[in-house]
Amino acid sequence: MRFLKGHGTENDFVILPDLDDGLDVSAALVAKICDRRAGIGADGVLRVARTKQHAEVAQHAEVAEWFMDYRNADGSVAEMCGNGVRVFARYLLDAGLVEGTEFVLATRGGPRRVRSEPNGDITVDMGRPSVLGESTASVSGHEYPGLRVDMGNPHLACAIGDPVVQVDLSHQPGFDTGVFPAGVNIELFNPVGVSRVVMRVYERGSGETRSCGTGAVATAVAAAHLSGDTTGTWTVEVTGGTLTVILDEDTSYLSGPAVILASGELMLAE
């Protein structure tokens, strides 16, 4: 099985080109691939599939030839992955599977338009964030109130008084399972200047990661909300680099680097 490895601000992925739709990618195989000792190691897997072959996204085949079949490191399926879309787009561009610098790809969360920028960054139109109210995350005995934001996938973005670098995110934070029956991605952030935040994230299905694109947009929405805003350009400093988020009236954009760093032949089997 051919694979590539890539990352976006160190949110890292194994890419499985499955252009003929022949791969049986079970949850167990994904978990093995993502294992950082016994596998290649990654926060998730991006299977490159044809949109028209998949009933769950086939309605977008007219606008998006390629479907990002995203799986978390534990093998669970998620609707969207912002950094995954950017790395997936980088792969499609490098492999010559798309024409031009702007195109649409399919995700379970809906079609997403991407643009390759002159400086090499990839920008994604992430759609309009849905603000769903408030909830609370608990970490090491602290209760952190936050904003529920749906980005196609669920987020709880919490501004905290403690420096985020000091928080222990080695375990799953507590959350209200009545509010988030399918689990949630939890962002903790500190506002650090004008339209600038430092963020850490504990991802559903992957644990703490060094970046999360949907989480960066959710965090920008929550940070803007604190100052009574819904629009603006935000710099989100994550552990693995820096992302830019633009919030406008109708949609949101995520920009940053996306890199393919290796390719090879995978010998793992279930």
Ligand SMILES: N[C@@H](CCC[C@H](N)C(=O)O)C(=O)O
């Ligand atoms: N890292 C991603 C989000 C991946 C999915 C998430 N763990 C979930 O289960 O919803 C991103 O960059 O958005």
